Amino acid sequence: MPGISLAKVQKSYGAYRAVTDLDLEVKDGEFLCLLGPSGCGKTTTLRMIAGLENLSGGSLSVGERVMDCPDKAVFVAPEKRGMGLVFQSYALWPHLTIEQNTEFGLKLRKMTKSERQKRTTEVMEALGIEEFRDRLPSQLSGGQQQRVALARMLAVNPDVLLLDEPLSNLDARLRLEMRAELKRIHAAFGTTIVFVTHDQWEAMTLADTIAVMNDGTLQQLGTPDDIYERPANRFVAEFVGSPPINILDFGKSGESGGIVQRARDYLAQHHPQIAGAGSVGIRPEAIALVEGEAALAPGAFGAPVQVTGVLPTGGSWIVEVQAEGQAMFINTHVAPAVRTGDKRWLEVPPRALSVFDAAGSRIATADALLSRSAA
Amino acid sequence: MRMRYRFRVAMREPTTLIGVVMAILFAYLIIVPIISILLDSVQTQFGDERRTGTETGGWTSYYLIRTFASPIAGIMFWKPLWNTLSVAFSAIVISVLVGGVLAWLVSRTDMFARRWFATALIVPYMLPAWTFALAWTTLFKNRTVGGQQGWLEAIGITPPDWLAYGRVPITIILALHYTPFIILLFGSALRRFDSQLEDSARILGARRGRIAWLIILPLMKPALISAVVLIFAKCLGEFGVAYVLGLPVNFDVLATSLYRNIGSRQTGVAGVLAGAIMILGILTLLVDAWLVREARRYVTVGSKGSMNRLSRLGRWRLPATGLAGLFFVFAVALPVLTLFLSTIMRVPARFAMDNFTLDFWIGRNLDTVALRQGILLTPDFWRAAWNTVWIVGTASIASGILGLLVGYAVVRTPFRPLAAFLRQVTFFPYLVPGIAFAAAYLSLFAVARGPVPALYGTTAILILALMADQMPYASRAGLSAMMQLGKEPEEAAQVAGAGWSRRMRQIVVPIQKGSLVTGILLPFISGIKGLSLFVILAVPSTDVLTTYSLRLVDYNYTQAANAVVLMVAGLALFGTLAAQKLTKTNLAEGLGG
Numbered sequence: 004m005p006g007i008s009l010a011k012v013q014k015s016y017g018a019y020r021a022v023t024d025l026d027l028e029v030k031d032g033e034f035l036c037l038l039g040p041s042g043c044g045k046t047t048t049l050r051m052i053a054g055l056e057n058l059s060g061g062s063l064s065v066g067e068r069v070m071d072c073p074d075k076a077v078f079v080a081p082e083k084r085g086m087g088l089v090f091q092s093y094a095l096w097p098h099l100t101i102e103q104n105t106e107f108g109l110k111l112r113k114m115t116k117s118e119r120q121k122r123t124t125e126v127m128e129a130l131g132i133e134e135f136r137d138r139l140p141s142q143l144s145g146g147q148q149q150r151v152a153l154a155r156m157l158a159v160n161p162d163v164l165l166l167d168e169p170l171s172n173l174d175a176r177l178r179l180e181m182r183a184e185l186k187r188i189h190a191a192f193g194t195t196i197v198f199v200t201h202d203q204w205e206a207m208t209l210a211d212t213i214a215v216m217n218d219g220t221l222q223q224l225g226t227p228d229d230i231y232e233r234p235a236n237r238f239v240a241e242f243v244g245s246p247p248i249n250i251l252d253f254g255k256s257g258e259s260g261g262i263v264q265r266a267r268d269y270l271a272q273h274h275p276q277i278a279g280a281g282s283v284g285i286r287p288e289a290i291a292l293v294e295g296e297a298a299l300a301p302g303a304f305g306a307p308v309q310v311t312g313v314l315p316t317g318g319s320w321i322v323e324v325q326a327e328g329q330a331m332f333i334n335t336h337v338a339p340a341v342r343t344g345d346k347r348w349l350e351v352p353p354r355a356l357s358v359f360d361a362a363g364s365r366i367a368t369a370d371a372l373l374s375r376s377a378a
Numbered sequence: 379m380r381m382r383y384r385f386r387v388a389m390r391e392p393t394t395l396i397g398v399v400m401a402i403l404f405a406y407l408i409i410v411p412i413i414s415i416l417l418d419s420v421q422t423q424f425g426d427e428r429r430t431g432t433e434t435g436g437w438t439s440y441y442l443i444r445t446f447a448s449p450i451a452g453i454m455f456w457k458p459l460w461n462t463l464s465v466a467f468s469a470i471v472i473s474v475l476v477g478g479v480l481a482w483l484v485s486r487t488d489m490f491a492r493r494w495f496a497t498a499l500i501v502p503y504m505l506p507a508w509t510f511a512l513a514w515t516t517l518f519k520n521r522t523v524g525g526q527q528g529w530l531e532a533i534g535i536t537p538p539d540w541l542a543y544g545r546v547p548i549t550i551i552l553a554l555h556y557t558p559f560i561i562l563l564f565g566s567a568l569r570r571f572d573s574q575l576e577d578s579a580r581i582l583g584a585r586r587g588r589i590a591w592l593i594i595l596p597l598m599k600p601a602l603i604s605a606v607v608l609i610f611a612k613c614l615g616e617f618g619v620a621y622v623l624g625l626p627v628n629f630d631v632l633a634t635s636l637y638r639n640i641g642s643r644q645t646g647v648a649g650v651l652a653g654a655i656m657i658l659g660i661l662t663l664l665v666d667a668w669l670v671r672e673a674r675r676y677v678t679v680g681s682k683g684s685m686n687r688l689s690r691l692g693r694w695r696l697p698a699t700g701l702a703g704l705f706f707v708f709a710v711a712l713p714v715l716t717l718f719l720s721t722i723m724r725v726p727a728r729f730a731m732d733n734f735t736l737d738f739w740i741g742r743n744l745d746t747v748a749l750r751q752g753i754l755l756t757p758d759f760w761r762a763a764w765n766t767v768w769i770v771g772t773a774s775i776a777s778g779i780l781g782l783l784v785g786y787a788v789v790r791t792p793f794r795p796l797a798a799f800l801r802q803v804t805f806f807p808y809l810v811p812g813i814a815f816a817a818a819y820l821s822l823f824a825v826a827r828g829p830v831p832a833l834y835g836t837t838a839i840l841i842l843a844l845m846a847d848q849m850p851y852a853s854r855a856g857l858s859a860m861m862q863l864g865k866e867p868e869e870a871a872q873v874a875g876a877g878w879s880r881r882m883r884q885i886v887v888p889i890q891k892g893s894l895v896t897g898i899l900l901p902f903i904s905g906i907k908g909l910s911l912f913v914i915l916a917v918p919s920t921d922v923l924t925t926y927s928l929r930l931v932d933y934n935y936t937q938a939a940n941a942v943v944l945m946v947a948g949l950a951l952f953g954t955l956a957a958q959k960l961t962k963t964n965l966a967e968g969l970g971g
Contacts, residue, residue, distance in 0.1 A: 053869075053873055054873075055869050055872070055873070057383075057387045073379070073380055073383040073384075074379055074380075074383075075379070076379050076382040076383040076386060077383075078383065078386055078387050078390065080390055080391075080872075080877075081869070081872045081873050082872050082873070082874075082875045082876055082877055083875075084873075085875070086873055087873065087874075088869070088870065088873040090866045090869070090870060092864070092866055094864075094866030094867045094869065094870040095867070095870075096867050096870070096871070096885055096889070097867075097889060098888045098889050098891075107871065107874055107876075107884075108874035108875055111874065111875040111876055111880070112875070152870075155870070155874070156873075156874070159874065159875070165873075
């Protein structure tokens, strides 16, 4: 199975730049998620890989084969790329039965009728839609249609399977089931998969690698853990995670004595080597509440807070606190022993601090310093 | 390199190529004829050299002056203009008053037989307008004109000229014919109106009259404006009614004046008149666009939960039903019955058994000077019928398919200016009343130009003109069908490995089958009853049913003309009803065809 590589890919519509300088390698057999808010260029990227959009610049190749490169005047038509694409709307052909939908791609390849039927049946069985073979798409539920859309593409054994928010039209439970199904399919077929989503949990649970995009540029490429634990910049930090990451922005420090000032002092005192910090991010679950300053672990960052709300979310709790002029969220899986109005200190271990420079980029050297101090 | 790449991407598929071919085709079929007739109006025509003092083809203002400022300008332009405008406005006032009440009765009250009336009251629009004109002459014709007597004259009452011909009957007939527009458009707006808006006013203490005046009417304005403008635009090009009823008293409207000028080979003046009609048509629709935009600011979009409560008429229930019934009698039953009876009676208005006959339908060796057999045994009739079917049929099929292709090209081409041009050029004939458009065709195709032979007198010119005339509806239908389909089903097939032709054959066309049938059927029906386009372009050998019946009127073969019109009306009526059933569409959507 070939990998996909995008080099300096550009896509513009008139003056509007949908994708800018995108470099991306999708390894052979990898499950890659393109994650980002709507309008970030992720679907455009997927459609360029499929060949439904052509590049404005750069080059795109699959394996050794250049698929699209304006500078070399190369463009391989989508129908000749041997890929599979599942649309958000499924795009099943309304006038064909489930079987005919599934069989369509096979008919275009040189196959005997019996081979074709064998393969069709095989795929339909694998996806549990065999019983609907003679129905029309309109007679199926959303989840079933989704399976047909998948079956249709899997039938032809594509080298690359592209999925454009395929789960967003399903209800929560079905979505969970289909996620498991997709993982299973990926394991069974070994196909290279590129999956577009704006849902971070979907990306986290499914992907080997996540590519976070914003405003047409790649923000970070990494494993789900990387993305979550070590966001490359403030955009990624704030986009991924719910409740969202707490950001202490040095740029807008209020009166002295606020938590922002405290964080700044903390860094200056404990880690003077870190230069040019612009803000600090703290994940909600990295924060613990302790009785007072004296109870802080050595080397930990701390600040006095007042609890302003305790929100149970079933199995976990979100504690909302006011920390010297700034609201912060704490996420905990242990029932919190605090009530609204209680006064506590928050405690953050140094390695849980993400330090960003004034431009919002992660200061990578800080990570090593911070985690060493914890040891 | 970049150019080559772009070209490769654009030409990889025939989409853009189709778009370019369509653009050229429609530029030739729509824009060139119009330019041609506008040039006619400022260039010296053959035979006019001495009058204009220039060579044939030289620039001249002679025709403009002749039409607008010469001693005969009054007869040729200003009087017809005044007649057109005044007739249109009176017809609009009447149809708004009558149609408004009927629309309310049908859509918001508990009147008896509402459902039946909802369809029955639309019938006048399904029939060709000049059906009523023939029925009117059959009843009211007086001794001013020769030929068979009118019924009233036959029983000894001579109707005055003002009642028999000209402004009064034309206004009444146009009003009757276009009232269904108001019922449809105004009625559907009324149905969508949320009763909660009314209820709120009532709770605040407003009485019914005030509610109607202060809440309902203002909100209905956009629907009313569209209906009124549509009627006005249609009246501009209205030919048949004015021709049948206006001729005896020299009551000309712009369309008949244009027709006369073409008939008397005043090509230059005809060009000026056609231009004037076009400009009026364009102005009207611009005004409409502006008014509707103004009115949209407070248009209500009925929410899902919008309620539509029916008003109880109480003791007015029966009278109200009577009113609707009365309209049906006058606008449908009476004219159709009159026409029918006139075709089976030897002497007008004598209701005796021995006066009835089927001779005019199937008789042989009649003791008449000409047309010595019943209409159904006349070869000319069958030729006209056949012409109608195949001319209108060919044009409808062609425009239906072209419409879908235009829709496809517009939606799919990556080359946006091409898409914009295609949309606009195919919409343009909508702004040009049919008779002016026909005149433009005559101007372009009457003589051989380059490789294109003279088409006048052939069926080709009829088919081409009709096709171009139908393009606004066909391209809109195709466009909305393609928009609705979205590009995903096709892209899915493309990714699965299907090339262009396979995608067209197995995905796009099969999915669009239904809308293609509608896109062919509706224009076909409106083409069958169309007159103003054909009357300019048809010659006896290329007669369709409508022009054939008009020729019969000209020769005073009253019964035969009435019989043909009756059949056209029947075809149009049952065709519309059948198409409505078949495609499950509402006639309101196919309006304007």
